[in-house]
Amino acid sequence: MDIKTTCLAILSRGDASGYEIKKTFEDGPFCHIQDAGFGSIYPALGQLRDDGLVTVTEMSQNGRPGKKVHAITPAGRMALVDALAEPSVPDRFRSDFLFRMLFAHLISPNHLEATIEARLSDLREAVVRMENCACSNTIEPSEKFVNGMGLSVYRAMIDYIEDHKIELIGATLLAGAAQ
Amino acid sequence: MDIKTTCLAILSRGDASGYEIKKTFEDGPFCHIQDAGFGSIYPALGQLRDDGLVTVTEMSQNGRPGKKVHAITPAGRMALVDALAEPSVPDRFRSDFLFRMLFAHLISPNHLEATIEARLSDLREAVVRMENCACSNTIEPSEKFVNGMGLSVYRAMIDYIEDHKIELIGATLLAGAAQ
DNA sequence: AAACACATATATCGACTTGATATATATTTG
DNA sequence: CAAATATATATCAAGTCGATATATGTGTTT
Numbered sequence: 001m002d003i004k005t006t007c008l009a010i011l012s013r014g015d016a017s018g019y020e021i022k023k024t025f026e027d028g029p030f031c032h033i034q035d036a037g038f039g040s041i042y043p044a045l046g047q048l049r050d051d052g053l054v055t056v057t058e059m060s061q062n063g064r065p066g067k068k069v070h071a072i073t074p075a076g077r078m079a080l081v082d083a084l085a086e087p088s089v090p091d092r093f094r095s096d097f098l099f100r101m102l103f104a105h106l107i108s109p110n111h112l113e114a115t116i117e118a119r120l121s122d123l124r125e126a127v128v129r130m131e132n133c134a135c136s137n138t139i140e141p142s143e144k145f146v147n148g149m150g151l152s153v154y155r156a157m158i159d160y161i162e163d164h165k166i167e168l169i170g171a172t173l174l175a176g177a178a179q
Numbered sequence: 180m181d182i183k184t185t186c187l188a189i190l191s192r193g194d195a196s197g198y199e200i201k202k203t204f205e206d207g208p209f210c211h212i213q214d215a216g217f218g219s220i221y222p223a224l225g226q227l228r229d230d231g232l233v234t235v236t237e238m239s240q241n242g243r244p245g246k247k248v249h250a251i252t253p254a255g256r257m258a259l260v261d262a263l264a265e266p267s268v269p270d271r272f273r274s275d276f277l278f279r280m281l282f283a284h285l286i287s288p289n290h291l292e293a294t295i296e297a298r299l300s301d302l303r304e305a306v307v308r309m310e311n312c313a314c315s316n317t318i319e320p321s322e323k324f325v326n327g328m329g330l331s332v333y334r335a336m337i338d339y340i341e342d343h344k345i346e347l348i349g350a351t352l353l354a355g356a357a358q
Numbered sequence: 359a360a361a362c363a364c365a366t367a368t369a370t371c372g373a374c375t376t377g378a379t380a381t382a383t384a385t386t387t388g
Numbered sequence: 389c390a391a392a393t394a395t396a397t398a399t400c401a402a403g404t405c406g407a408t409a410t411a412t413g414t415g416t417t418t
Contacts, residue, residue, distance in 0.1 A: 001278045003404085009282055019367050029281060033274040037405055042369060067367065081285050088275040088294060090301070095212040096267040098328060099180045102208060103188055104321045106263050115267060122269070141350030142283045149277065149339050156335035160328050171320030182375085198396050216376055221398060246396065 003036050003044040004053075005083040011054060011072040012080055018042050018068065029133075029143045032126075032150050045070055053079050104168055105175045112172060116165050123158050127151060182215050182223040183232075184262040190233060190251040191259055197221050197247065208312075208322045211305075211329050224249055232258050283347055284354045291351060295344050299337060306333050 001009075010021050010030075018041050025035050036044075048054040053076035059067045072080070097119050104112055130151050133139075139147070180188075189195060189203050197220050204214050215223075224247075227233040232255035239245040251259070276298050283291055309330050312318075318326070 001275050006278070009278070012282075012285075017367070018369090023366095030278070032272060033277045035271070035273070035405095037407095038369070039371085039406075040404055043403090080282075084279055084282055084285050085287075085290060088279055088298075091272070091274040091276055092214070093211060093270070093272050094214070095270040096180050097270055098212045098325050099185070099188070099209070100263055100267055102212075102321050102325050103191075103259075103263055104324075106191075106260050108264075111264060119267075141347060141354075142281050145283075145343055145347045146277050146281050148343060149336065152335045152339040153332055156331045157328065160331040164324055164327060168320060168324045175320075196396070197398090202395095214376095216378095217398070218377080218400080219375060222374095 001034065001083075001089075003040045004048055005080065006030075006034060006036065007041065007044050007048060007070075008053060008072060008076050008080040008083070011070055012077060015069050015071045017070065018045055021045075021070075029146060032130075033146070048076065051079075052076075101168065104172045107172070109169060109173055113165075113169055116161060116169070120158060120161055123154050123161075127154050127158070130154070180213065180262075180268075182219045183227055184259065185209075185213060185215065186220065186223050186227060186249075187232060187251060187255050187259040187262070190249055191256060194248050194250045196249065197224055200224075200249075208325060211309075212325070227255065230258075231255075280347065283351045286351070288348060288352055292344075292348055295340060295348070299340055302333050302337050302340075306330060306337070309333070 007021055010016060010024050010028075016024070018038065021041055022036070022038060024030060045054065045056075048070075049056050052073060054070045054072055057069045057071070059069055097115070100107065100115060107115070130147055133147060186200060189200050189207075189209075195203070197217065200220055201215070201217060203209060224233065224235075227249075228235050231252060233249045233251055236248045236250070237245050238248055276294070279286065279294060286294070309326055312326060
């Protein structure tokens, strides 16, 4: 999904500054499925304002740098609904970990095992975070759906790695001995 | 993984032209975990040649545009091993589908159901392709590992969507009726 | 109380990636 | 035989990413 529509979507859930939109990508319900940096968000918000899809109110707080609160307009809501009706583009998954696993025979067995354990640890941490998120009080059906999907996928990954890591490390050891 | 290392990794499995490297991202064992376009591949190959990590042999075939066959050098193999020893960067998953599902209440029920069925169809197709790939004769342990991981994840996604789609569509219908 | 790290907040910049397009020819398909 | 598809390289505008700069409040440690 393009950044402008993504910003509109986040603003449809409540007013926000650019900084708060960025935080939503880090902690919020989007954190596993979308991302954007300041270098994308600020220009996108500027264009949305120029197009009349959001309004900006500068709230200069005592001392702190003035927060620019963005609010979605009726035209913005219409643009969002239109964008959501377009056919979705295919998902994109980029895995540095799996790429390295394809070349396991070029990694030392010790380092290979450490890489696998680090990945398992990261995945288990992600599961705990998502489980806590799911427990929180007022979770909407759509968020529950997406959250549950993420949990299923992460658990499938953990189970698979636990079941097959010995196999991969063993094969790598044999390949090394054969050289 | 950066494009230069990715090209080196592919060339470590055999000589290839830029076009053949691109095809590897579409069909080969990388197709679900990495991607790159011509606009990334050709400049990367040029730099690798300048750095002495690959050699280029122009094979002018009768009529056809001359194929530039790239081969990895010993220095290239060392650079690849060094890069694989670096700590891996976190995986990145971008899902247009799940993003849309988070805003299911802004999509018409008919279109929502069609989107979900299209996604299921795509996922089932991907599973069939990967199962065929796994059946092929001489699959290496590392490829088997990565392929099996992909299958597990895709199956988990299909199962989850099949089990929860009614729930999501139902909740959306209720939300629409409440307005 | 000073020093330090961290959170809030906006903004920009170079380097890189993406997707589209141009060019040219061989082969397959309807 | 014409059209579409596959082979093959290359470039470009537009967009994205990661790092950095700026400025201040808050909490924590020595």
